[in-house]
Amino acid sequence: MFHERTGDELVMGADGYATVGVADLWHKHIVHSGDIFRETEGGLYDRMDAWVQDCHLGSGSRVIDICCGQGVTSQRASKRGAYVLGVDVSEPLINIARGKYRENPNLSFQIGDAANLYWISDGFYQAGMMINGIFHIGPESMPKAVSELSRVTKGGVLITGVNPDCYEDFAAVFTNQTRCKVETQTPGQESTEIVIGDPEIAGPNGTRIILKNTPFVMHPEKNLYTAFENSGLELVREETYGNLTLVGGPDRDLFVEYRLEHIK
Ligand SMILES: C[S@@+](CC[C@H](N)C(=O)[O-])C[C@H]1O[C@@H](n2cnc3c(N)ncnc32)[C@H](O)[C@@H]1O
DSSP states (O other): OGGGSOHHHHHHHOOGGGSHHHHHHHHHHHHHSOOHHHHSTTSHHHHHHHHHHHTTOBTTOEEEEETOTTTHHHHHHTTTBOEEEEEESOHHHHHHHHHHTTTOTTEEEEEOBTTBOTTSOTTOBSEEEEESOGGGSOTTHHHHHHHHHHHTBSSOEEEEEEOGGGHHHHHTTEEEEEEEEEOOSSTTOOOEEEEEEEEEEEOGGGOEEEOOSEEEEEOOHHHHHHHHHHTTEEEEEEEEEEEGGGGTOOSOEEEEEEEEEEOO
16 A cells, blocks of 8 residues: 555656656756756856855766756766766666767766665765755655765765755655655654645646656755765865746745765
8 A cells, every 4th residue: 555655666657757648748847947946046057056166066077866857957967078977867867868968978878876886886976966856755765865975975975956945845845646644664764645646737838748657756955954064075165056936936935955075
């Protein structure tokens, strides 16, 4: 029964991104919607560019992009000349990324699970990022994913996600939703609410796109902070962005950026 499954099992069952149809729709959103939270001044792309610049990720640097989707975030991070490996659990999204960027020698893409990067040696990458992926990862896997990101990098880490103050605003775009609160075996972790449903997001020319069977994991902020600390990462900047007034909503920032450094 639904409530007898672990949080990770619930999330694994909501594998929208791993299906060809949803992967194609997500790609359409990225390429054609002009996503206001990404593209406006101070939005996601500006933040990524600033991080790449501040971490000096130019030619000769190696960056890993976990939860890379169809590759746009990897491509963005490679703009100053860094080599970027994008990793995503979704085979159809990795296939789109490989096709789209096949002529870019600075980009490679690999199917893989954020919580298990056993095939990458410690500190192989100078920097790592996880852009809007953490809230799709189950509560048991989330600390492992942060720990793996820490293990395979030696420099800066950038994680972006939904601002915990706006979890309900974000959840509101999920139609046909089922909710479940789960406990984990991880010591000190607070219970986590998971929403599974069909988020409706921007499509081309003002149309809407529905991403079926997608999980939204509302990690309590305390669980994120604990995962950072237990992974040897220090939070050096936390900033919210993406004001909901941009889409006619209340004066709250929908997204958050966490910049982290390895504790010396
Ligand atoms: C909202 S998309 C973000 C994609 C990309 N970073 C971007 O911002 O355009 C979230 C991605 O996380 C991926 N994902 C979810 N769980 C994952 C896991 N355990 N390991 C690797 N990727 C995962 C999904 O397949 C999806 O591509």
